[in-house]
Amino acid sequence: MSPAHAGRPGQAIQIGRDYYEGPLHICDSVTSLLAHYLDLLDRGAYEVGEGDDYIGFVADPYESGFDPELLSGGIPHDVPSGLQAVLIQVNAPRSPLDLTPLAAAHLRRLDLKRRPVTDLTPIRDLPIESLAVSLHDGDLAPLEGHRHLSSLDLATNTTIDLTPLRTAPNLHGLDLSQATVQDLTVLADFPHLRYLALTASQWASLLDENKVPPALAAARLSKRDASRTEALSWAARLGLTVGASFVISGTLTSDSETGRTQ
The missing domain is CATH 3.80.10.10 (Ribonuclease Inhibitor)
Incomplete structure (x- = not known):
């Protein structure tokens, strides 16, 4: 509801943790967005997911x-x-x-x-x-x-x-x-x-x-x-305090019973 320059109040944008391109304009309103998806449903341009609890739209613009x-x-x-x-x-x-x-x-x-x-x-x-x-x-x-x-x-x-x-x-x-x-x-x-x-x-x-x-x-x-030596030397020339460097390596594993990641 607080659009940027040349934006429009009520416009639909795409933004969040899983959208790596930054905020993207989708359409001028939620009404337009819903009308678009209703049109895809009418045309059968969708797939029903496992368990019939998910719908994925095909070639969704x-x-x-x-x-x-x-x-x-x-x-x-x-x-x-x-x-x-x-x-x-x-x-x-x-x-x-x-x-x-x-x-x-x-x-x-x-x-x-x-x-x-x-x-x-x-x-x-x-x-x-x-x-x-x-x-x-x-x-x-x-x-x-x-x-x-x-x-x-x-x-x-x-x-x-x-x-x-x-x-x-x-x-x-x-x-x-x-x-x-x-x-x-x-x-x-x-x-x-x-x-x-x-x-x-x-x-x-x-x-x-x-x-x-x-x-x-x-x-x-x-x-x-x-x-690592080149990178630390470059960072030092930029005026950064580099100190002692260290490397951590390992493998993430998931416990199927508890769902915890170790």
Whole structure:
């Protein structure tokens, strides 16, 4: 009943422990939600679970929170104006993705890491809060001063200039571990950046120049095979008290009689 910007009182959202994508808009009201499920029942688009006490809807478009037509390799020409999230899951074809049809939507989340994009201009005026994009031969100029962008996960095929992002007032999270950056030291001019993910060499470049963002609260070393020594050394350079490290390993087992986990 207390919606965010451009939301509507009474809208249905999906949020909770088992929903890892964050709050997702489902529909404009509980009435619409119930009408949708009644329609699925009328069409027989459901399965009855064991014991006849559970019904699972088949191909439920509300199950994932995304428009099913956009979970594909491309974007249709007619995009619904109320669309709030797009996730491109298909890798092929590898031709650049045209974002022009999205200009009419009301996007809050856009995940395009699996398809290259050359021009971000069509999404300049959209209220996107979370953006994951693989930018090929393009630049970040369209994101300059973007008022809503709070999280950016960026991959590039060429060297990119981060300067336009300095004027994005709500940018709090940045992942550049798959990007080639022209000058990482400009991150020191990002006063609101709270989360930063970089490779080991990127972190070294930033730390050597003492240009860590001033408000940083969480950092990630994007190196899956980093040794414990490397990780501790990196953490120490960030000013953290690392102390003695320890590793705990074991196996969780469940007692079928008591239901307890040991």
